Amino acid sequence: DQQVKQNSPSLSVQEGRISILNCDYTNSMFDYFLWYKKYPAEGPTFLISISSIKDKNEDGRFTVFLNKSAKHLSLHIVPSQPGDSAVYFCAASFGNEKLTFGTGTRLTIIP
């Protein structure tokens, strides 16, 4: 039972344009959501997070949107840069307990 789903395994975006990565979840008990970025041969690194009491959180070029009624969150990167090419995982947690990860989306930024 995949509680956190990233339905797009890959995404290609032109440099300078907006990248939008999507994530859906099924467990309504999740109260914290995070995005991680992973380069090959490295561990995932934390990117941005959002609490279920908010619907938007912004950090520089990265913005995460949460739609609780749709159980959907998205990560917007604007403008996209070549260094953004990586695999992005969304994750969800409930009460500071274990993180449940999605399967990841490979983002490729085309120069």
Next chain:
Amino acid sequence: NAGVTQTPKFRILKIGQSMTLQCTQDMNHNYMYWYRQDPGMGLKLIYYSVGAGITDKGEVPNGYNVSRSTTEDFPLRLELAAPSQTSVYFCASIHLVGAFFGQGTRLTVV
């Protein structure tokens, strides 16, 4: 501040061999986790610990064991390696709302 350190980075095991993947964190975090990542798949939770002396199973615990005698260390043990355990293993520690990951151990069982 080293963060989360995993050793070894790479290992090849024969079927039936055993090994321990080491994980150490120096951030005094209570929550520690072991994940595996198979090609094209997300991170699957193997075992986790909410503090020294406390461990619990995740989604895919079969074939593995853990211990947590100190806050810093959370080793993962494979007793009888099987080809299905070929994967990349990540250890993580969590504080408040962020997880810090080690660089991963690429394990191949042949």
